Amino acid sequence: MAGSNNQPNDLVRQHTHDIELGVSDVLQRHVTRHVVPTKPVSQRKLNFEHKRPRIMREMMAEATGVFFYVFPGIASVASFTLATTNPVAGVIGVTVFGSLFQIGWAFALGIAFAIVTCAPVSGGHFNPAITICFAIWEGFPWRKVPHYIFSQIFGAFLAGLMLMACYWPQIQAAKAIDIKEHGTAVYNGGVASILCVFPNPDQTNQGYLFFQEFFVDSYIGIIIWACLDRANPFVSAQSVPFTIGLAYATMVWGFAGNTISTNLARDLGTRIVAAIFFGGEAFTASSSYSWISILVNIPATIFATGYYEFLMRDSLQKIQQGHAEHKDGEEGLHRHISKVTGVDVANPAWETNRGAMNTADGVREKQF
Template structure:
């Protein structure tokens, strides 16, 4: 029930019962935001743009990698416990952790840096969208740093379990670097019976699939993907590939693989880079896959005239050249 005191304090809308709400209009009083001071504006203006972008890229990769490898850790440590493995980890939960981590990273950090979070994306944007070449090394270094820090944080969080698992494996004479071993929490390793050609093809096609989805989401003429839903769509693309092909060894991102792989080498030995000669596939395959997939989209799917019509681009030679193109193509279409 409301009272004069509640009305006076402007909190009555929190105390109304269901019947009272439907019988009369309840006014919600919103506290106005704090005014922005000149000191705040001066501070924000003084921040180096390049540094903000680099920190945002590192933060985004951290936000996406940490939940994913955390889910892998939970799955790995509970794999021998039938009840625990069901409750705390599965390939499905790992895919969801990466998918939601990517979505959260884009939502949080993309307004500052553009939300690349992958060297392959940065390189593709440089090739096709005019992203400045001088920024590419800064972005890639920041992305690798974000993955490296995420792996270090996970090693700290799961230190006790990792030490116990490591001691048990060493006592049993089993390796620390293999699929299912503690090093595989941080980065991917192939199954013992897999050939590297097979692993490369799986990685390549899965990366192409995700790259097509990313490029479709970035296409301003695509009527089916709004900016608000794009983070979730991109995240689910990663999740779909993890659910479908994660058991066949996937990395799908140089930053997700190389940064944590360095941490794996620090804690579990250099075999993290030499095991079955897989490391180059996990580290590098996403880059050519991204370039092939985006080339396919640019050459086959993209409609630049639609992008111009929606106001997201202009003709490089001006409006007169655009009019000449429309007149010429319209005349040709009418003749046919």
């Protein structure tokens, strides 16, 4: 009888390809799952962590984050560029080793990994321009700005050194070929361009290069600032790393062939490495183009974040969602709403309806 009672269930399982669930049922009755408990935190560990200077942790996180962002990106550039000096390239084709599409993804995922790994400690700036903008718009302490910028440049510098160590034989071979055929390794497409960017031979107008860098950096800056807007309903904390990474990737896919930098730390840190191994020409080549790749990112990002702050930010919504408060507290918020709506917010009825944000919706309508 027991077999006949179980038969319909077994037939259903067989029909739905779930017959293996019978084995699972047996295992659940006879096998106990053992989970290793989390190791208790000792007082010694707590004391050690408490004694670490906060600024040191933040600087290490910024340096590590920039390393995580820059290293996979320039490694992808290296695999693409050095394929021309690899004997295998002539057999299986250069495109197997990389493309701008691959390079864009390498930078994008590097940025995402950097944010996921290091942002909980330092805030995840990873760009001197972003650090400066946080100081301008969000109250980030100016006294910390030099520490962050130094750490970011240092992280990119370490990424450049690590790349040179990993690809040293191939880089030396490529350098010899470049010097033999072009007289220098410092040009766009040369081995030095693995570390930092140089304009194409036909890009002699620095005004054009400035405009291109400014636009690309502004585009990325607006997306970053929108992602960091806590009142933005379309971006979750989990999606921020990948959204920002894809913003960089889209600009790489669209403009890397025309020369872009996008980050002072990423360019300056690796350009110093290029100067060490390939000479000062890394800074002076192409009519000293390096000043554009190093510095333009700062005014462009300030412009982008200012554009968002002045034209797109909804601070009232930010206050309503509990992500900020009025500088003068509740009294200041009451004065503002009374001024723009004509509603007496001191009236208890307003407090009753406040949770539904009816009055606040009216504020936004009258503001815009």
